[in-house]
Amino acid sequence: MLDAASIWKSxxxxxxxxxxxxxxxxxxxxxxxGPSGSGKSTLLRCLNLLEPVSSGSIVFDGTEIANTPRGQVAKVRQRIGMVFQNFELFQHLSALDNIALAPIRVRNVSPDRAREQARTLLDRVHLPDKADSFPDELSGGQQQRVAIARALAMEPALMLYDEPTSALDPEMVGEVLAVMQDLAETGMTSVVVTHELGFARRVADHVVFMDGGQVAHRASAASFFGDKAPERVERFLSRMPA
Structure with missing residues (x-):
């Protein structure tokens, strides 16, 4: 689905x-x-073409996209969902309309069909009763779940999550991670930047550890957390909450 090779960014x-x-x-x-400043979020933004790479190749679903002309970037992004740290919801729109907006404007889906799909997605993220609520009426965890539903509304082939729980109070983290885990277990291809080690142990197929803008270690999740890791990785893991 995704093959990034020799990515450099300055x-x-x-x-x-x-x-x-x-x-x-x-x-x-x-x-x-990886630690803050190791390049994780920048890598995610490059994969989603929010940042151009300085050099390297990104092949998505069989097509090279790293050098996509600016006029065609939006078309590529339709198939790559992105969930940000701070929700990025439109404050003047209800949860339902936040989700329905992009399908209506970008994919020319009829408003009735888009809103029907939005209600289905609100069910999927366990917020069926929040369709008419505005972002300032929702908790942080609820806003992030609406943001996930909004990304899913474009029917992406790949989901990218950039520390989706970092702006949440601890008691709200679990509800967002549960939705992400459910999506992963039902076959959604995903790349997740997170410090939630429990989620990584439960859900990840593979783990990449970044440090200083480089891949310092990569392994299957079972191997990453179960085998002897490089000293830099062990030091990082020892400082993280259990």
């Missing part, structure tokens, strides 16, 4: 990603771990 001459490669097969969940 900002004002500072290398943020250095020869990063990763592969995600259809139906897999890949978790990216």
């Amino acid at each position: 900002f004002d001459g500072v290398e943020v990603l250095r020869d990063v490669s990763l592969t995600v097969r259809q139906g897999e969940c890949l978790v990216l771990l």
Whole structure:
């Protein structure tokens, strides 16, 4: 589904990603771990074409997309859902209309059909009674679940999550992770930047550890958490909450 090879990315001459490669097969969940500033979020933004790579290749579903012309980027993004740290919901729209907006405007879905689909997705993220609620009437966890439903409304082949629980109070984290786990277990291909080690242990097929803009270690989830890891990885894991 996704094959990124030798990705380099610089900002004002500072290398943020250095020869990063990763592969995600259809139906897999890949978790990216690493300290703040290691390049995880930048990598995700490059995969979604929110940032152009300095060099390298990104093959998505058999098509090279790293050098997609600007006029065609939106078409590629329709098939790659993105969930951000801070929800990014439209405050003047209800939960239902936040979800229905993109299918109506981008995919030319009829308003009635888009809203019907939005109600189905609200059921899927366990918010069937919040269709008419506005973002400021929802908890952080509920807003993030609406954001996930909004991404799913475009029927993506790949979901990217950029620390989706980092802005949430601890008691709200579990409800978002449960939805993400359900999606992964039903076959949604996903790449997740997170510090939630429990989620990584339960859901990830593979784990990539990044440090200093590079891939420092990669392994299956069972091996990553069960075998002897490099000293840098062990030190990182020892400092994380159990």
